[in-house]
Amino acid sequence: MGKAEFLSPKAIGNRIKAKGLQKLRWYCQMCQKQCRDENGFKCHCMSESHQRQLLLASEDPNQFMDYFSQEFKSDFLELLRRRFGTKRVHNNIVYNEYISDREHIHMNSTQWETLTDFTKWLGKEASEAPVFTELKRENEEEKVAFNLSKGVGAATASSSKASSALGPSALQAMGSVKRKAAGQNSESKEKEKKKSALDEIMQMEEQKKKSVRADHWLYPDIVVKVVTKKLGEKYHKKKGVIKEVQDKYSAIVKMSDTGDKLKLDQSHLETVIPALGKRVLILNGVYRETEAILDSIDERRFSANLILDSGRQKGRKVEGIAYEDFSKMA
CATH class of the missing domain: 1.10.10.2030 (DNA/RNA-binding protein Kin17, conserved domain)
Structure with missing residues (x-):
């Protein structure tokens, strides 16, 4: 049958049916496709696209x-x-x-x-509330008392008696020993401060490096390669362009040779390294979301040297960018 003419009764009926809500039992959530009747839903379940989505969901x-x-x-x-x-x-x-x-x-x-x-x-999830308990002391009879005046008086009396018993030379010798000990203590404290400050800086740098890395790397308009074999030889090791990223970890990929659109997880994809001088997008690390130009490749370390081509640091050369942290731009 041919397609219904524009604004014909059949065309208007089809638009009304497509716009309104239809039966839920003929809706496929994985493919996000609504079928109008049982026969259409059966044909959809037997289609190749639906089978591919089932393979992904079965993992x-x-x-x-x-x-x-x-x-x-x-x-x-x-x-x-x-x-x-x-x-x-x-x-x-x-x-x-x-x-x-x-x-x-x-x-x-x-x-x-x-x-x-x-x-x-x-209702069960919203009713969860923290339980507060009364602060109780284990032994009510125990009491803490401080007597500062007695300690201070005893210390001053003992120091005055000791000074009167010793001669001037002995007092000078004791003073020099105390000053020397105080100087050593101050030096050790300064070293500890410097060391602790250096350790804090190093820890901050390590945390900064960890914080800039993410567990997802998908971005629109980059070229990727399909590495999963569950979709068949038709798509295995084939390249495509990411058209849309969904929930950070999956993407709609348009295959370059067939034009088919597939919804794939990032674990089924890998980055593509272009020829020297081509543009790439950095996908992870400090320079995430920065466009760059591929300058050279280090095959031993599985990394590359890039020249930044956007942002404030445009023209800067960065080395040691891993293969999985950048990909060819479409």
């Missing part, structure tokens, strides 16, 4: 379920906060407004089977 199903559950929870609570505030409202009313959005996360893809289960789980 770590808990990760996908946790992600969908967290998204459902955050969107539901955000709607509850903005729409109803602190008012008492039935959960079905909030849920009906939530599912009115066609792109919402469906409950059948979360860890909760029904809305009642989600409401009970939410």
Whole structure:
């Protein structure tokens, strides 16, 4: 059958059907595709794209379920906060407004089977509160007392008696020994301060280096290579361009040779090293999100030397950038 003409009754009916909410049992959350009837949903489940998504989900199903559950929870609570505030409202009313959005996360893809289960789980999580206990002393009879006047008086009396018993020469000798000991103590304290300050600086630098590194490296408009074999030889070792990054760890990749769009995890991808003189994007480390030019490659250390081409440090040469920390720009 041919395509319905513009503004024909059939075309208008198709637009109305596509715009409105349809049956949830014919919706595929992994592919984010809504089918109109059972036959369409069956054909979708047999398609190659759906099978690829199932392969990805089979590697770590808990990760996908946790992600969908967290998204459902955050969107539901955000709607509850903005729409109803602190008012008492039935959960079905909030849920009906939530599912009115066609792109919402469906409950059948979360860890909760029904809305009642989600409401009970939410109530248990929100009721958790810290438990405060009374401060009690183990022994009530023990008391702490300080007698400073007696100590100070005894010390002054003993020092006056000692000074009267010793001669002037002995007092001078004792004074020199005390000054020498005080000088040694001050020198040792200064060394300790210098050492501790140096240690603090070194610790701060180490923390700074650790803080600038992240466990995700995907960015749009960079060239990547598919390394997983679970998608078949058609895509293995093939290159593509990242068009969109989702939840930091997965991306929509458009394959260069076929034009197919795949949703892949970063563990299924690797960076691409271009020819010398080509532009790259630094993906991790101190110069993260900085464009650069590939200057040379050190094959023994699996690293490269880059010349920064953006930002305040443009023109600066940086050495020892690992292969996995930069990739070719599209």
